[in-house]
Amino acid sequence: MKTLFSTALVICGMFAAVNSMFAQSWTNTSAPIGNWWGIASSADGTKLVSTQSPGLIYISTNSGVTWTNTSAPYTGWDSVASSADGTKLVAVGAGIEHSPDSGTTWISNNVPNFHWWSVASSADGTKLVAVAENQSAGYLGPIYTSSDSGNTWTPTLAPNEIWTSVASSADGTRLAAVAVNSAIYTSTNSGANWMTNNVPQLFWYSIASSADGMKLVAVAQPEGSPNSALYTSTNGGLNWLQQSNAPNAYWSAVASSADGTKLIAAPDGGNVYTSTNSGLTWLTNNVSGVWYAVASSADGGLLMAETPANVGGSGGIYISQTALPPQLNIAPTSGDLMLSWLVPSTNFVLEESPDLSPGSWATLTNTPTLNFSNLQEQVSFLPTNSSGFFRLVAQ
16 A cells, blocks of 8 residues: 655755845856857756857857857858757758757758748747748748647748747747737647737837746837837736836847746847846846847746847857756655656755654655656655655755
8 A cells, every 4th residue: 555645744945045136147158259149048058059140050068158069051040949958959040950969960941931030949849930031022921830840841820920039838839929010929729820919019029938838028129119118928918018117128039937937138239137026027137238139947047148249249148047946846646746846957956854854864866857848857756654855955
């Protein structure tokens, strides 16, 4: 007979101290000076991929400490996306290429000769969505999706717009796209159908999504308006709220943590801003420049921002690291116990104690598995005692 834990006594909230100032210290990485355009991160922030105009793709396997140029073809890249584990990559620009092995090899895709502006990926890297502009049609372009990691692509029924950015939920079912002087479009069935949202027709420039696709943030360039052009949604894009407390800036890029609470927004000239409460309040950061792209780890602890050199920027990739303790969750599953926590951007070890006595903590050797639908690390095991305590300890 299996012995079940009392869930009321299982979790022990013992974590490392956390810096209360979110993302205030920024460091220019060793990435070579150049015109950086797009950046993406694995869920834990260790594997990064970035595009440098006119035609290079760089990767980092140590959170930006060092960078390596890949064998990607030399062409005009604009945007890049990554699976949660950093193995499946996709880059768009003058064409679309994908990599199944963290950028070691790249495979060309048979897509129309458009200029592809933005791409997003599901957490497992199988479902992709890309937006394009068609210069011969007044820059109005389509939205394409792929359900096989980029091997084949299919046009959706989305209207032709001047698309600028696209975002995806972790499972790839909820999509969101923004365009110039248009509405915000969302899909709840992997791009099969699209609906518009009641938002002003602004120069929408970037959009980001939480892992479940319910929390969205979109930024625009207000074109002289005195009001901030930063909007958020908590119901998958059905309704939008203008964040009046956000600075009035010519926003160019935005990114979100997996739970949608931690945001980073950057303007086309000015300071980088961060929020820890889904955009209700914003904190300026001590780094200023001309920013074209930002990215975030799943927990929001590792942030990335990049600037090109050809428009007055420093031409570098900047990193900000904040230690954020993950919340440990527990649930019964088929007679066993399931421990889970959001993929952290710093190293944590799972420990167990039968009674909280000094010296009783032992490291659990169970290897966590990544749930691609919610970006949670999970450990299942059969309890051996009637009660116990667990904690995540920073290494």
